[in-house]
Amino acid sequence: xxxxxxxxxxxxxxxxxxxxxxxxxxxxxxxxxxxxxxxxxxxxxxxxxxxxxxxxxxxxxxxxxxxxxxxxxxxxxxxxxxxxxxx
Amino acid sequence: xxxxxxxxxxxxxxxxxxxxxxxxxxxxxxxxxxxxxxxxxxxxxxxxxxxxxxxxxxxxxxxxxxxxxxxxxxxxxxxxxxxxxxxxxxxxxxxxxxxxxxxxxxxxxxxxxxxxxxxxxxxxxxxxxxxxxxxxxxxxxxxxxxxxxxxxxxxxxxxxxxxxxxxxxxxxxxxxxxxxxxxxxxxxxxxxxxxxxxxxxxxxxxxxxxxxxxxxxxxxxxxxxxxxxxxxxxxxxxxxxxxxxxxxxxxxxxxxxxxxxxxxxxxxxxxxxxxxxxxxxxxxxxxxxxxxxxxxxxxxxxxxxxxxxxxxxxxxxxxxxxxxxxxxxxxxxxxxxxxxxxxxxxxxxxxxxxxxxxxxxxxxxxxxxxxxxxxxxx
Numbered sequence: 142x143x144x145x146x147x148x149x150x151x152x153x154x155x156x157x158x159x160x161x162x163x164x165x166x167x168x169x170x171x172x173x174x175x176x177x178x179x180x181x182x183x184x185x186x187x188x189x190x191x192x193x194x195x196x197x198x199x200x201x202x203x204x205x206x207x208x209x210x211x212x213x214x215x216x217x218x219x220x221x222x223x224x225x226x227x228x
Numbered sequence: 229x230x231x232x233x234x235x236x237x238x239x240x241x242x243x244x245x246x247x248x249x250x251x252x253x254x255x256x257x258x259x260x261x262x263x264x265x266x267x268x269x270x271x272x273x274x275x276x277x278x279x280x281x282x283x284x285x286x287x288x289x290x291x292x293x294x295x296x297x298x299x300x301x302x303x304x305x306x307x308x309x310x311x312x313x314x315x316x317x318x319x320x321x322x323x324x325x326x327x328x329x330x331x332x333x334x335x336x337x338x339x340x341x342x343x344x345x346x347x348x349x350x351x352x353x354x355x356x357x358x359x360x361x362x363x364x365x366x367x368x369x370x371x372x373x374x375x376x377x378x379x380x381x382x383x384x385x386x387x388x389x390x391x392x393x394x395x396x397x398x399x400x401x402x403x404x405x406x407x408x409x410x411x412x413x414x415x416x417x418x419x420x421x422x423x424x425x426x427x428x429x430x431x432x433x434x435x436x437x438x439x440x441x442x443x444x445x446x447x448x449x450x451x452x453x454x455x456x457x458x459x460x461x462x463x464x465x466x467x468x469x470x471x472x473x474x475x476x477x478x479x480x481x482x483x484x485x486x487x488x489x490x491x492x493x494x495x496x497x498x499x500x501x502x503x504x505x506x507x508x509x510x511x512x513x514x515x516x517x518x519x520x521x522x523x524x525x526x527x528x529x530x531x532x533x534x535x536x537x538x539x540x541x542x543x544x545x546x547x548x549x550x551x552x553x554x555x556x557x558x559x560x561x562x563x564x565x566x567x568x569x570x571x572x573x574x575x576x577x578x579x580x581x582x583x584x585x586x587x588x589x590x591x592x593x594x595x596x597x598x599x600x601x602x603x604x605x606x
Binding site: 199 | 401
């Protein structure tokens with residue numbers, strides 16, 4: 142695997158989807174959210190965030206995986222943003 | 229003789245007086261807000277301010293412990309405040325039936341020990357986040373869906389704020405609610421599948437975090453969540469994560485308005501000219517902090533209608549002319565005024581400035597932050 146690539150495990154918060162993928166370190170977190178919601182047919186009227194379970198921190202959507210300090214083998218969780226509560 | 233809070237006092241480190249002295253603003257009196265308010269009442273939180281612009285609907289009754297079928301159509305904030313007083317008369321509960329961004333002055337947020345948000349939209353959270361950052365108030369965000377819940381804690385300073393985590397998709401979704409002129413579009417609010425169980429779980433965590441915040445003393449670190457941390461819960465399958473939220477160095481929300489000067493001027497009576505004179509800044513500029521819609525101007529028949537409301541509170545229906553019927557009216561707006569401005573003799577309240585608002589005054593030399601007074605107490 143080239144040093145420009147990183148192998149991660151990506152899963153959804155409800156554990157119904159999980160994949161081991163090798164992707165460029167230059168990829169933005171927002172792109173991962175966009176691609177996974179599309180490929181996994183996730184509900185589109187929700188917002189998602191990415192939580193790095195290995196580092197125990199959320200990743201900024203504007204960060205690349207490299208800037209977000211994502212390493213080989215890290216487990217990333219795609220979490221729907223809990224938006225409701227008032228109505 | 230046993231007192232009401234006897235069981236609380238058995239807890240090591242418990243400070244019932246701290247709770248009795250505390251000032252807490254609850255933004256949103258819906259599913260989460262009801263459960264939060266019930267907990268605050270039972271705990272004996274001394275000073276509570278409830279803010280909600282909404283009215284009670286039939287579908288609210290499955291998640292709103294404070295509301296009854298006979299309450300439908302009434303103000304959520306008023307009814308919630310009334311019911312909290314019934315649960316615990318020790319609580320001094322006030323309410324504002326209005327918008328947390330435009331009807332609650334930053335001075336109100338500034339006076340709070342903590343703010344708890346049980347809101348329904350991204351936009352309301354962004355507004356509450358900016359208000360709390362400017363006012364230096366810690367705030368707790370609660371959110372629910374059918375099987376997930378989250379609680380996050382934000383504090384003043386440079387740590388991550390709610391807005392730091394906004395993705396381009398979230399901004400896009402937020403911006404879809406506004407036309408290019410800033411008027412609200414007619415998009416219906418999203419409704420989500422939620423239950424009383426998940427609302428009470430998240431409210432329990434929110435109020436527990438408040439207790440930890442209130443009990444954190446000088447030099448004693450706060451237990452539970454640190455500022456800029458999130459607690460994320462899933463109920464299917466059961467899981468709980470507490471983790472750090474990263475600050476975004478490009479985030480524009482980190483703006484603390486200090487030092488704050490107090491001016492004994494009320495928006496209901498004082499004008500822009502009065503304010504500038506009071507401050508000895510005749511050449512100064514008063515920044516409203518929002519875009520004020522002053523009038524709608526019809527490009528077809530030249531009809532003009534004075535409005536004077538923050539543009540974000542106005543809907544696209546205003547583009548339709550009341551005289552010729554075409555949808556060709558355009559908004560005229562302003563963000564700041566000086567003593568020579570056309571509307572400088574209007575009261576600040578007429579310009580949409582809320583009681584206890586903090587306004588920024590810009591002069592050549594500096595930027596001053598001035599807190600106005602108000603007609604109510606909190």
